[in-house]
Amino acid sequence: MEFTFNFDVGVETSDEPVAVLKEQAQIKQDLTDSDTTTDGPKVGVKEAREHHPENVTHILENTVCETLNLGTLPPIQYLNETVVEKTASEHADDEDILSQSTALHSDLISGVYEGGLKIWECTYDLLTFIDDNRVAFAGKRVLDLGCGAGLLGITALKMGACEVHFQDYNDTVIERLTLPNILLNCDDDTDSEDEGSSPLSKRRAGEQQQQQLAMLTKCRFFSGDWTCFLQLVLDSELQLQYDLILTSETIYNTAYYPALHEVFHKLLAPNGLVYLATKSHYFGVGGGLLLFQDFVQQKGVFDLKCLKKIEGGLQRHVVALKWKTSD
Numbered sequence: 001m002e003f004t005f006n007f008d009v010g011v012e013t014s015d016e017p018v019a020v021l022k023e024q025a026q027i028k029q030d031l032t033d034s035d036t037t038t039d040g041p042k043v044g045v046k047e048a049r050e051h052h053p054e055n056v057t058h059i060l061e062n063t064v065c066e067t068l069n070l071g072t073l074p075p076i077q078y079l080n081e082t083v084v085e086k087t088a089s090e091h092a093d094d095e096d097i098l099s100q101s102t103a104l105h106s107d108l109i110s111g112v113y114e115g116g117l118k119i120w121e122c123t124y125d126l127l128t129f130i131d132d133n134r135v136a137f138a139g140k141r142v143l144d145l146g147c148g149a150g151l152l153g154i155t156a157l158k159m160g161a162c163e164v165h166f167q168d169y170n171d172t173v174i175e176r177l178t179l180p181n182i183l184l185n186c187d188d189d190t191d192s193e194d195e196g197s198s199p200l201s202k203r204r205a206g207e208q209q210q211q212q213l214a215m216l217t218k219c220r221f222f223s224g225d226w227t228c229f230l231q232l233v234l235d236s237e238l239q240l241q242y243d244l245i246l247t248s249e250t251i252y253n254t255a256y257y258p259a260l261h262e263v264f265h266k267l268l269a270p271n272g273l274v275y276l277a278t279k280s281h282y283f284g285v286g287g288g289l290l291l292f293q294d295f296v297q298q299k300g301v302f303d304l305k306c307l308k309k310i311e312g313g314l315q316r317h318v319v320a321l322k323w324k325t326s327d
């Protein structure tokens with residue numbers, strides 16, 4: 001299946017900045033006009049739920065995986081996207097996002113499918129940033145927000161996070177992609193060639209299952225839109241707060257900014273940090289770093305600091321949000 005990267009295209013040319021500025025000015029006006037202080041988003045309709053993985057033994061059967069080796073980060077196994085797409089029709093998909101995104105040749109259908117089945121470019125930027133800056137995860141509680149394939153959260157797990165929660169808009173993404181990817185990364189002994197029904201391979205299968213279960217006890221999985229997700233977490237028995245929130249390519253739609261900001265506001269621990277990776281502008285959808293920066297500034301809750309700019313085609317950025325200090 002050929003996906004159209006419908007807001008991912010575009011190289012900055014001399015004409016585009018004018019169009020971008022006009023689009024941003026209009027959106028900024030709309031954002032100012034709408035009451036974003038209390039109501040949350042005007043869009044986002046998907047109920048949230050927590051997924052409790054059960055009977056994980058067969059999830060990885062007949063899957064094809066790849067390995068990402070990036071700098072000095074621990075290798076990450078993940079499902080091959082093309083195989084996931086090509087075999088999608090063999091499985092029922094309650095949300096019907098696979099056939100809809102295929103039919104519309106689109107990576108994103110606002111309010112229906114928010115793009116989690118593919119790995120977006122800025123995920124690699126944030127992973128590179130984590131590696132270059134030796135971001136510390138040991139003992140931290142981490143949220144991979146808008147996780148898609150979950151590579152950020154998996155890296156946090158492998159680097160010693162004590163707990164990692166994965167959130168995606170779509171149930172299908174959590175069940176078909178995020179969860180299998182976590183299971184793929186539970187077995188450190190990837191070099192073993194022992195396959196078959198010997199006592200040794202049975203013992204290894206048992207050990208792998210133990211490792212998967214141990215890893216899963218550190219994870220929680222949520223689907224649904226950010227407003228509902230936040231409510232679910234706030235209503236839950238645990239007063240959850242995250243030391244680190246990792247999020248990549250999640251500020252493309254300005255209509256979601258109030259809900260996104262509210263998640264940061266309510267769920268970031270007092271000394272916590274949000275690392276956000278983004279393109280400077282999302283053509284066709286309209287969001288981007290400048291508008292988000294303005295939104296954050298208007299809210300007056302967080303300081304936003306640009307940590308890294310990646311040139312080449314459309315500019316990309318890694319930024320951090322931290323609580324404003326009173327001084």
Ligand SMILES: C[S@@+](CC[C@H](N)C(=O)[O-])C[C@H]1O[C@@H](n2cnc3c(N)ncnc32)[C@H](O)[C@@H]1O
Pocket residue numbers: 044114115116117118119120121122123145146147148149167168169170224225226227247248249250256259
């Ligand atoms: C473009 S995808 C990026 C996926 C992944 N972070 C990556 O970089 O590969 C955007 C993600 O943000 C999440 N998302 C976007 N809008 C959302 C909303 N209003 N509520 C909940 N999740 C949302 C979706 O889960 C989706 O997977």
